[in-house]
Amino acid sequence: MGRFVLRRLAQSAVIVFLVATLTFVLLRMAPGDPVRAQFRDVTVSQEVIDEYRRSWGLDRSMPVQYVQYLGNLIRGDFGQSFSLHRPAWDVIREALPNTVVLALAALGISFATGMVLGTAQGANPNSRMDHTLTVITLAVFSIPIFWLGLMFMLVFGQWMGWFPIGGEVSPVYRGLPLVGQLADRFRHLVLPALTLGLGGAAVVARFHRAAMAEAFAENFIRTARAKGLSEQTVVLKHALRNALLPAITMFGLSLPVLFSGSVLVEYVFAWHGMGLAAFEAVGRRDYNVVTAITMIGATLVVAGNMVADLLYRLADPRTAES
């Protein structure tokens, strides 16, 4: 196990490094000038542009910039944000917790709902409930996430007024007492997390239904029933335990999807996370911020996959000692 973790850590470091390099190069190859991008629709003199370019080191050749960038990176410095005149890390430090909260909530919704539905369906295949849920999950799955978000916003935010429409906290959050702050955070989380999580829930339900159906077809289920176990025990202990393995794999695979999906949700709900920061930074050609976000995102995805692999090993005794 220890060696496995070490090997995976080394692999992960290489992956993150490659992602950073690729982002670094691709950004500089993409059309658009980072200095000009800071001056939208206003005229500005070449003198000012040149001075910016010099002070951001963009006047040097790409290999030189790259070596410098790596040098800074080793010292834990992600460089300066072009558009915000402060370390790129400041942007991340603020955005990262928001994204993690949203992603975890969405993951929770995806997997909790998806597993419950999938278990119920897989345990009663071809029942009327199964067919109904299949229609519903397929429908939810095919709804564009953007549209779903707008509908939630319109119905539960604007019309019903049950939940706030935008932001991760209300503007006067700081002034609330602790309990109020927690409630405030929760209320803001509901709609974006549902938007981001429901599509995932549909996918998880579909996959998990199949996994449950597969587990139910196994002989050991027959054994469990022959022992006189209650159906509940058969489903939850014998079938579910085995169907967890595909679910864990799916968890690992869903992380990148979650991060890319969060860009849209964060944009619509004014959720100031990494997705939104990335969106803004790409628009402003804020190289260092984009690279830093990509690296952090890659790290999170790689770490999530490692966790999934470890969980898989814990959950499946057959791989445990190999």
Place this chain on the structure above:
Amino acid sequence: MTALLRVRHLSTSFQTEAGLVRAVDDVSFDLAEGETLGLVGESGSGKTVTALSILRLIPQPPGAFGPESRIEYDGVDLLRLPSRELRKVRGAQIAMIFQEPMSSLNPVLTVGSQISEAIRAHEPVSRKEANDRAVELLDLVGIPEPGRRFRDYPHQMSGGMQQRVMIGMALSCRPKILIADEPTTALDVTIQAQILDLLLELKERFAMSVLFITHDLGVLAGVADRVAVMYGGSIVEQGPVRAVFEQPAHPYTRGLLHAVPRVDRPSDRIEGIPGSVPTATAWPSGCRFHPRCSECMKRCEVDAPPSYSAGTDHTARCWLLDQSEGQRQ
């Protein structure tokens, strides 16, 4: 001897895309207390479906029982028992072991916990007690170092060991009846004998009735009290083991007996009988054996034979036994 289990007119069918599969068709037999009944037949003849039907382990749908079907255990019809009550019979009164021990054990649970779980399903004992008893059972079925193997996962054991675990699990609540569905088929030949010996020994020790399913008639000689021969979803001949072996009444049984059992590999097809088992979606008309029967007559192609007596407690379904045959034609 009184019959502990009475199976009457059992018909089990499956609704499939290829059509209705009549896997078991009007099967009746008795299992007396302390008796071992051997159920023999080629692959696909409906042995497993019969066994599973007894404990209602047939998934419904696609499976369904015919309206005439009755399975009486201790005077109660298991087919009509509420599922809560049925669960009390499963494992506790009637236990079952299966053909493939590897896939019949849950890969993500330790073997010990799978045994103690069976105990706790029926008896109000603590986890600790159940675990202790599971270790005893492992010891009983001949697993060395039972205390340590308790925590093993199935994949860490050999096939023979796994089947021993299955046997221990089946015996955990001292059932009255043990259904053993080809318990040795998937095992190495050397192991097969050990498992067979173990079963015989435990049957005596626990004074159980056994429904022993096999496709190898030879095995039954030393094991069974009575034999039922299945072909095409129905029992074509049944009777005391001696009578069936010495005076087989059905041409199919004769064919089985003539076939030399191959010891080096388990064979599905029985050598010596030409042709193969028809599919359960389209049984032949008349006697289902007639396309392969060397003594086939005209009426065999048209009418299914009823059950005829072939001696004391010995019956067979074959027109050859019809005394009135000569007069009628």
Place this chain on the structure above:
Amino acid sequence: MLDLAPLTIPFPGGHMRTTKAAACLTLAWTIVITACASDRPCASPCGTIIVNITGAPETVLPVFAVSSNAQAITGLLFLPLAEIGNDLNYLGDGGFEPRIARSWTFEDSVTIVFALDRRATWEDGEPVTARDVVFTYELYRHPAVNSDEREDISDIVAVEAREEHIVAFSFSHPYQQQFYDATYHMRIHPAHLLDTIPREALRTHDLTRAPVGSGPYRLGRWDVNSTVELLANPDFFLGAPGVARIVVQVVPDLNTTVSQLIAEETDFADFLGSPSNVQRVRETKEVAVIDFPSLAYVFVGFNLRDPSSPNRPHPLFANRDVRRAIGLAVDLAAIAEAVLGDSSAVPSGPVSRGNALWDYEVERTPFDVGRATQLLESQGWTETDSQGYRVRNGQRLSFTLLVPSSSGMRRQAAIIMESQLHAAGIEMLIEELEFNAWYERSQRGRFDATLGNWGQKPNPANAIGGAWGTGGPDNWGSYSNAAFDSMLAAASRATNPAQARTNWLAALRLLQRDPPAVWVFAPSQAAGVHGRLQNVFVRSDDWGATMWRWQIASDQMLPRDRVGVP
């Protein structure tokens, strides 16, 4: 002094009264009626204004502010010597209000002397002095600080502290916009705090994130990506602000902002986006829409150089008559109507609605396909191919228009234009590009025509010169007309308003005859304001300019107004 037509800001006051009456009716059943009797503001400073902006402000120090949002926010923290009037007059000192400077005198034609207000202090209690003004000027001029206003104050040759509270500005030559240049571009920075920081380190220095200003508000909190919280300075020397707290939050999606306005989650947004968004707000009783003239104009710029080899003239657009013909062949009024509804108008040149030049009576290029045809035929485009496009020497009259995909309105306008030009036998292909890619292509002159949008300051001279003057940094199409250049210079250097006007008129008319672009539309902008806010005025160049004087009706306070207010 120029007679500038006052900018009409239709504020729906009656609309707000309806709201209040309705609110009183519902309240009357439950709470005391007297609470409704007054529409007086709460005792200032009180309450909280929530403001939505679409992008995070890049700084809270004025010298680094580029975006309009950063300028509005820094404007609430830092003061200029004098504030431009709501009519945005930039000639002489008409309309300017005292801020750091209490009074000023025009000593001679190239010197203005300001007397500073002795009551003005920095947030840390230090007085604002002439030294701060001199420091500020040096800051804005310093190459390492690299303020983009550097260009705009280049006619100021010296700023001298004559006494503790007396400071003199000297200009290189006499001209009309001296006062505007001395006061509009620079907000006074505290010398005693910033002077010791090396100029090149200032941009990222910690102090820039904890600014000490002299304005009506001070910085409460700044979360880079999401919010800026401003707290009222009750001891502000020009009078306490009306509202105790302003929270500016970043909401990138304008649909969300509109929903938030309707759900009363936010109080103000200076920009609502598409006409349908504006309509949604108009239909909401509690929220008012304030239309104000925008300082931007949209154009189709022609490239006069061959995009593939810039040394050669453009095969089509080097020809003045072809450019004119295109201008005549598009029905701009129809485009403006279709894209922006009634909130838009056709400009007479590179001028926006918020601009003083807007009201100069320069005749617009008419929509006249007949005249366009005549011009094209005179240039040899006499034949027509099977698809109805004009042909000359076997060559179709065809060009490509670059459009940034980020702007829905510009994309829409391009599509309408395409079909209008087809009717006149001109093929216009549309190439949509991501904003930065579009900008780069345009900026490098790699285009036939590009659909652009320029923002302006109250004095449009620099922006117009930069975009359309010979060698201007943003003259993408390499337009060059010496007569126009000299008229522009003359207008800027004019020593009296009449002279300035004559030159501007001549310059705009010249651009009609020798057009570098088609001037497509000049939008007016719509802001959404919650009806509970009073005394609201939105100045075209700066949504925060008058915010310190806004107030909240005492009977329309919301629970959030008081949460966490010190």
